[in-house]
Every structure is written in C-alpha cells, then in structure tokens.
Amino acid sequence: MTTTTEIKMCVEDLNVYYGSFHAIKDASLQVPENGVMALIGPSGCGKSTFIRALNRMHDLVPDVTVQGRVTLDGEDIYAKDVDPVTIRHRIGMVFQRPNPFPKSIFENVAYGPRIHGVRSRKRLLEIAERSLRHAALWDEVKDRLDKSALELSGGQQQRLCIARVLAVEPEVILMDEPASALDPIATSKIEDLIGDLKKDYTVVIVTHSMQQAARISDNTAFFLMGELIEIGPTRDIFFKPQDKRTEDYITGRYG
Amino acid sequence: MATANLAARRRTVNNVMTGVLWAAALSIIVLLAFFVGYILYLGAPVISWHFLTAPPSELAAGGGIGPEIFNSFYILILTLIFTTPIATAGGIYLQEYARPGIFTSAVQFCAESLATIPSIVMGLFGLLVFVTLLHWHFTALGGALTLTILNLPALMRVTQEALQTVPSTFREGSMALGATKWQTIRRVVLPSAIAPLTTGIVLIAGRIFGETAALIFTAGVSVSAGRSAYDFGLFHQAETLSVHLWYVHSEGLVPDAAQVGNGSALVLLVMVLIFNIGARLLGYALHKRLTGK
Amino acid sequence: MAALMLYLAYMGLQLFFIDHVNPLVFLFSPNFSPDAHHPGALVFILGSVFVTLFALCVGGPFGVGVGVFLSQIAPPKLATLMKPAIEILVGIPSVVYGWLGLTLLAPLIRHSTGSLTGFGLLTAGIVLSIMILPTVISLSEDALRAVHISMKEGSMALGATRWQTIWSVMLPAARSGLTVAVILGIARAIGEALAVQMVIGNSAVLPKGLLAPTAALTTEIVTDMGSAQEGTVLYHSLFSMAFLLLLIAMALILGVRLAVRRSS
Numbered sequence A: 001m002t003t004t005t006e007i008k009m010c011v012e013d014l015n016v017y018y019g020s021f022h023a024i025k026d027a028s029l030q031v032p033e034n035g036v037m038a039l040i041g042p043s044g045c046g047k048s049t050f051i052r053a054l055n056r057m058h059d060l061v062p063d064v065t066v067q068g069r070v071t072l073d074g075e076d077i078y079a080k081d082v083d084p085v086t087i088r089h090r091i092g093m094v095f096q097r098p099n100p101f102p103k104s105i106f107e108n109v110a111y112g113p114r115i116h117g118v119r120s121r122k123r124l125l126e127i128a129e130r131s132l133r134h135a136a137l138w139d140e141v142k143d144r145l146d147k148s149a150l151e152l153s154g155g156q157q158q159r160l161c162i163a164r165v166l167a168v169e170p171e172v173i174l175m176d177e178p179a180s181a182l183d184p185i186a187t188s189k190i191e192d193l194i195g196d197l198k199k200d201y202t203v204v205i206v207t208h209s210m211q212q213a214a215r216i217s218d219n220t221a222f223f224l225m226g227e228l229i230e231i232g233p234t235r236d237i238f239f240k241p242q243d244k245r246t247e248d249y250i251t252g253r254y255g
Numbered sequence B: 001m002a003t004a005n006l007a008a009r010r011r012t013v014n015n016v017m018t019g020v021l022w023a024a025a026l027s028i029i030v031l032l033a034f035f036v037g038y039i040l041y042l043g044a045p046v047i048s049w050h051f052l053t054a055p056p057s058e059l060a061a062g063g064g065i066g067p068e069i070f071n072s073f074y075i076l077i078l079t080l081i082f083t084t085p086i087a088t089a090g091g092i093y094l095q096e097y098a099r100p101g102i103f104t105s106a107v108q109f110c111a112e113s114l115a116t117i118p119s120i121v122m123g124l125f126g127l128l129v130f131v132t133l134l135h136w137h138f139t140a141l142g143g144a145l146t147l148t149i150l151n152l153p154a155l156m157r158v159t160q161e162a163l164q165t166v167p168s169t170f171r172e173g174s175m176a177l178g179a180t181k182w183q184t185i186r187r188v189v190l191p192s193a194i195a196p197l198t199t200g201i202v203l204i205a206g207r208i209f210g211e212t213a214a215l216i217f218t219a220g221v222s223v224s225a226g227r228s229a230y231d232f233g234l235f236h237q238a239e240t241l242s243v244h245l246w247y248v249h250s251e252g253l254v255p256d257a258a259q260v261g262n263g264s265a266l267v268l269l270v271m272v273l274i275f276n277i278g279a280r281l282l283g284y285a286l287h288k289r290l291t292g293k
Numbered sequence C: 001m002a003a004l005m006l007y008l009a010y011m012g013l014q015l016f017f018i019d020h021v022n023p024l025v026f027l028f029s030p031n032f033s034p035d036a037h038h039p040g041a042l043v044f045i046l047g048s049v050f051v052t053l054f055a056l057c058v059g060g061p062f063g064v065g066v067g068v069f070l071s072q073i074a075p076p077k078l079a080t081l082m083k084p085a086i087e088i089l090v091g092i093p094s095v096v097y098g099w100l101g102l103t104l105l106a107p108l109i110r111h112s113t114g115s116l117t118g119f120g121l122l123t124a125g126i127v128l129s130i131m132i133l134p135t136v137i138s139l140s141e142d143a144l145r146a147v148h149i150s151m152k153e154g155s156m157a158l159g160a161t162r163w164q165t166i167w168s169v170m171l172p173a174a175r176s177g178l179t180v181a182v183i184l185g186i187a188r189a190i191g192e193a194l195a196v197q198m199v200i201g202n203s204a205v206l207p208k209g210l211l212a213p214t215a216a217l218t219t220e221i222v223t224d225m226g227s228a229q230e231g232t233v234l235y236h237s238l239f240s241m242a243f244l245l246l247l248i249a250m251a252l253i254l255g256v257r258l259a260v261r262r263s264s
C-alpha cells in the first residue's frame, strides 16, 4: 500500500550569511510529512546553519542574514507579517547539548504549555505525563518530578528536552545532533524514540553518524561546504549515490 | 480562536515590556545628559580664571577654589603612589602565583569585605589612626593613606582582571622557550595586560578624585591659612575640591556658597568626564601601539 | 583588615563598656540625647533602613531592567555605547549627586508637594536610587550574560516570546548573580554618607512621612563627628554607629558569598 506523502516544509534557494561569510548556498529541498529526514555532511558544512533556518533561530543572533523561501504547509515563514514566535511554536527544536532549564523536571515539561496559556495544574500534569511517556522517560522520573532537571544523566536530560518539545505539540521537530553528546545506550534509546515520533510528527535531524542516518531516516540530504549536494530516499543515497562527492563521503573518503 | 487571542496577548505583553525596557535604558542616557547639561548651566557662569585659581574665602564672597583643585590632585597622586605598587603586586601574586588555599581565599575575602566598607567608616578609621593616635591632626598624608586602604581592593581587582585578559597560550609559549615565571610575567604578561590595566587605574583615579566622605575627617575641611595656595606639605591640612563642595553647603559661611558650589560641581564633573574619556583613549592608544594595528 | 575590624570594634563597644550604656537603648530608643547619657540611635537605624529600602524598590527593578535590556535586547552597538555612560554615572562624586539633589530635586519636591524644605526621606531615597543604578545595572548585565545561550534558545524554540524567555528562564537562571547585584546595591546605598546628608534634612526625629526630614547612620556621623569631643558619650556613640555600619557591610558580604555558593 502506498500513501501519497504530503510536503510539510519546502525550502527554496536558501542562502545564509554570517556577516559576509556565505554559509549556505542556494539550498532547495522538500520535507515530506510524517517522515524522518536526515541531514549529513562533514563538520562545518552548514548542517546546523541550515536546520536553524527552518524555525528562524537565526533571528536571535545579530549579523546573520537569511535569504530565500522556507514554507510550512505552503506558508512562507519568513514573510513580513509572520511572527517567528508562532513559527517556533509549530516547529520545535532539540539541540546538540541537552539544555534543560535549571528548574524541576516537571517545570521543564510544563514550561511550554504554560507559556501557551495552560493554567490548570491537573492539565499540566496530564501533559507532562503524556510527553514524558512518549519520550520514554516517565518510568525513570515519575517519582522525582520535583527534583532539579540538572540531576538527570545526559541521556535523560536529552529525552527531557525532547519531552519538553513534545509538550507543546509542534508539527515539526528539528534535532541538531541530539545524540552526539551521549553514550551508545542512551543513543539507541533516542533513536528508538525518533522512530516512534514520526507517526505523529515530521522530524528533521542532523547527524554525524551515517549509520544513524541509515537506521532512522526515510530521506537523507548531503551537504558539503555550504552546498546541498544530493537529496533522496536514504536507501538511494547510501547504495546508489548519484554524485561522486556523496559517494566519496559515504565510503569515508572525507573526514 | 482562543489560541489566536492568546498569541495576540502574548505578543502585546512582549511588545509592551520591550518598550518599557527601551524606555528605562534610554532614560539613563537622558538622565546623564540632563545632569551634565544642568550642572553646566549652573556652573558655567561662575567659572573664571580668578575662581579657578584664587584661594577660598571664609566669610566674604568672591572666594576661589585654586588650592582645592591643587589638593585634589595632590592627594590623588599621593594615593596612587601608595596604592599602585601594592595593588599590582598583590594582583599579580593572586592571579599568577597564588594556589587556591586558605590563605588565598582569606586574602580574597578581605579584599571583598574591604571593598564594601562604607567610605565614611573608613574615614573614621583614618581619623582614629592618623589624626588621634598618631597626632598628625588633619593632613594630606593621612587623607591619602586612608584613600589608599579604601581603594586597594578595587585596584587589585583591576589588576587581576587585566591579567585575566591575557590568553594562557602567551604564558605557555614563553615558558616553553625556557623563560622563568617571573620573566614570563615581566616580558609577556604585563605588556599584554598594560592597556586594560591603565584604563582601570585611570577610572579608579577618577573615583579617588571625587572621594569625599573618607577625607572630611582625615585631610580636613580647610586649606592651611596663610600658606601659599600650592602647598606640598604632607602634614598640612588639605581640603580637596569635593570636600569643599560639601563644606560650603553644610558648614560654610560665605554668602556666595551657591555660586561656589555650582562652580565646584562643574569642575568635578568635568574632571570625571576627562578621567573617563582619558581612560578609554589611553587604553585604546596603548592597545593599538602594542598590538601594532 | 583585621586591625581595622578590631580597632573599630574596640571603639564601637566603648559606649557600652566604658559609658555603660545599655545596648538595647542604643538600638531601640528613638531618643538621641548623648548629653543625658541616653544615645538612642533608632532614628538613624530606621533612617538608613528606609532610604535603602526606597532605593532598592525604585533603583533595584530599574537597574535590573536596564541590565536585561543591555544583555538581551539592545543592539550590540547601543550596548557598547551605553557602557561608558554608565561608568560616568559611577564616577560622578557623591557630593555632586548631593548637590544635584539639593539644587534640583529638593526645590522640585518643595514646589510640587508643599513640603517645607524639600528635604527628607523621599529626596534622599530618589538620590540614592539613582546612585545605586550603575552598580545594579552592570552587575545584573554580567549575571544575565553569564547565562548560557542554550537556555535562551531552548525557550525560544518552544515558541516563547522574548519577554516570556526573559521572565521565566533568563531571570531565574541568573538568580544568584542578580542577588549579588542587589546586595551590592544595598551596600552602596546604606554606606552612602554625603549625598544623603545633603538632602535628608538631618533632624534626629522619627519621620512622620516620606516628606519629613530625618537622619541616617552615615549622615549623623558626618553631621556630628566634627564637633564631638574625644571621650564623650556622643563621640563613642558615633563610633558605635560606624561599627554597626561595618557589621552590616560584613553581613552583606556574607550574603554575597552565600548567593554565589548556592549557585555552584
């Protein structure tokens, strides 16, 4: 059985500059709904730069220029009358280093719903439990929701950060090397989790590890020195790459 | 619908608060500009060569502030002569040599505490030691020594912070060439730290120049009568300009106290501006010369 | 340092050991009559507390607000421009602040409220609020800048507005640094002598309102030290006040230490 996949996000001719440094050059791609898209490429090729352009995180830093079109359900997120805050509500992000707030575990998960207007404590507890379960963290923390989130291990913190994003029910989840600071066991937990997430969400994930990309993603995009070299179904990218440079990278000829 | 309302509300709150914070910050600038303008407006008519050089008068109108200006500089220079060597040595020791331990943290703690002691309390301490105990009475030296104690911690901090700006690779590079620790500090670390150090010292000098509370009961509230206006006597009374401003208002008997006050306030303010701008220019020039840019 | 502490303690305690004044009288009696062997310093203690509280309530939020602005909102150019301005505010001598209060604020308050002199708690409080601003601003700016950018990004990536991020994440995360900023602001306010002395009115009575003249520990020392004869009860009680100020300063420093330790 085949389902026609809807396009969730569409990037056209994206250019990003840090000051005068051209970090992303004319990248265009489409992110299908309810799938996992992996962004791979050597260090410094612009993966983080690209993914941060997808929910306007660059707005927070001075001296960054973003040009081109990025649409979410057909609507340009960089259009003048669009509020980046609403965009980030719909497109959540998980970062490379776990960054829980210096608050309790519960407060971390409740933070998102709270800022979006949920007041009732009962409702917040429901949301927190659901998100923590979804992030496969509930059993480990259910007895210490009021403890500081900073007491958790790195892997637990990262799953907490994922739960924190799930709690605001975004449509797209961006992840920038979410497992790179974690050990193999924690990594595999996160990978399982991502496989689970694509039922309800669209996921874009940056990863350093090609095995990881192969394991979890449906589509893969390969970047090199700010350019999008090749994009396609993960299997194709790995087994029959069209571009010589992709092949060289997959077979380990770049660092 | 509800969520749209909510989003709009959040946006409004955000915009309002952003506006409030902008207003708060701009009001600081406006406040400063207003202060400067107002003091200029009050003081400018008073300023004349006579006012800046003549001795003050006790009873009649028409006194100047010449000796006070001189004393301010005199005490400032004395204080710097005492503080700079001790503070830089202490700062270098703490930053480059001291290992974390009870002694180091005790020194740090003392420095921090010393820095929070109100200057009037320090003034009373100076009064006890220099005026009463040593029987010097009110003297320029006693004032300068009191200011030395008062400003040591700040100067030590400045030294430490200046040294912290030097990247550790500089030190390692020099040590790797076989230089001793002291040679490294003298030839590599200090020259690279000199720009922020100078800026810091000049800024503190500005503060010493305006210090008042610690001087009233140590250097006194009058200039030695009968002596020349420019009196280098270490053991003579030496009322500074800022003390004079306080004195004409609080205890002075001259009929033109308001004018003298306005003029003194203006001179003090101008000096503060000169010290601040000078500190930046000097630091900038040194930085440029040393980095060769 | 230790010598200083001990010497001031020795001088400060003479009132109780040599003059045999009851410490409770010193601390809690509003009647300051050293000649009658009854040097109650309550007026001055309360005066110090009131003006400091006032400065804290006005200058504290204002200063933290500007610190937030400089660290989170200001375009970098404007932030670098404002730094020297704030340093100049630090550098302005306290007598000049006092003089401004005297020639500008007091007449203003006199005209707008009908108070007789324009001197009193309110005037002193406003002058102090302005004087503690630079301390509070630059320390709270530093505290907020020390919060890692990932905190801000984490919050913004959940769809929080900038203000929500500041209020619910940045300020709590910078709490210990902000506490230090406020404590050092208090230290500056309670120890300030001349600027306050020039505008508080200097009368040793409990103030009946914000507009009434009163006195503070520091101002009383400045006012009467010049005429106090060595060895008298007045002389000793002034030193007791200085010692009290010293103790307060030490307490504040301990507070700073606690705040810093709690965060690490």
Ligand SMILES: Nc1ncnc2c1ncn2[C@@H]1O[C@H](COP(=O)(O)OP(=O)(O)OP(=O)(O)O)[C@@H](O)[C@H]1O
Residues within 6 Å of the ligand: A018, A021, A023, A041, A042, A043, A044, A045, A046, A047, A048, A049, A050, A208
């Ligand atoms: N804030 C910045 N200012 C200037 N240049 C930047 C900035 N951030 C990144 N760059 C540059 O942009 C390029 C792309 O950086 P980016 O962080 O997107 O790479 P990446 O693919 O995520 O690398 P990694 O795998 O190491 O995370 C790099 O050359 C980097 O030096």
Ligand SMILES: [Mg+2]
Residues within 6 Å of the ligand: A047, A048, A049, A176
């Ligand atoms: Mg990256």
